[in-house]
Amino acid sequence: MNQTIVVYYSRKGSNKYLAKKIANSLSCESEQIRPWLNVFLLFLMNIHLGIKPLKNNIKEYDTVILCGPLWMGKLIPPLRCFIKKYFHDIHQSIFVTCCGSTDAKKDEKFGHGLVFKEVESILKDKCVFCQAFPIGLVLPDDQKEDANAFMKTHLNDENFKGEIQERFESFIHRIFEIKMQP
Numbered sequence: 001m002n003q004t005i006v007v008y009y010s011r012k013g014s015n016k017y018l019a020k021k022i023a024n025s026l027s028c029e030s031e032q033i034r035p036w037l038n039v040f041l042l043f044l045m046n047i048h049l050g051i052k053p054l055k056n057n058i059k060e061y062d063t064v065i066l067c068g069p070l071w072m073g074k075l076i077p078p079l080r081c082f083i084k085k086y087f088h089d090i091h092q093s094i095f096v097t098c099c100g101s102t103d104a105k106k107d108e109k110f111g112h113g114l115v116f117k118e119v120e121s122i123l124k125d126k127c128v129f130c131q132a133f134p135i136g137l138v139l140p141d142d143q144k145e146d147a148n149a150f151m152k153t154h155l156n157d158e159n160f161k162g163e164i165q166e167r168f169e170s171f172i173h174r175i176f177e178i179k180m181q182p
């Protein structure tokens, strides 16, 4: 068994774009997490009714790359539900997010650093590593910290270049190295 799957949730498309790009680079499957009730307000209130069963059998994959956004400094309910539901089927997992928080602010209240700690504590030794692709990487310097600008920006073929592309290539390289390990 040396197979990888990218499992993702995306509301506005950036994490779907990222998930598809990862799957394409690794020539692997991808599948979207589909909540039973896709009501954003309920998510924000932390009310969630679970997710529909995945079509793929997670047990068959040695690596699950889990991809999705962060909201309010938290691991979002569809991703949390996925981990809870498939925990015993996951062999090892890599968590990846296209988020709003910058690297400089990762340890602040809404930063990805805190969510990574949460993911690591839930997945325990199944978590190989976590990787952020802050949307600010595709914004000009004067807009990197601008919440309005990053909320309106979504990853696409036009803006996925420069710093984000370099980070992406290192990320894929790291996965290949992990997969090469006995």
Ligand SMILES: Cc1cc2nc3c(=O)[nH]c(=O)nc-3n(C[C@H](O)[C@H](O)[C@H](O)COP(=O)(O)O)c2cc1C
Binding pocket: 009, 010, 011, 012, 013, 014, 015, 016, 068, 069, 070, 071, 072, 073, 074, 098, 099, 100, 101, 102, 109, 110, 111, 112, 135, 150, 151, 154
């Ligand atoms: C209600 C809401 C809350 C958010 N909270 C955070 C946050 O706490 N930390 C963060 O880094 N990004 C936050 N974001 C930004 C999203 O993570 C970011 O826009 C992400 O790229 C959206 O992914 P998607 O296009 O796949 O839905 C928030 C976005 C929304 C809509």
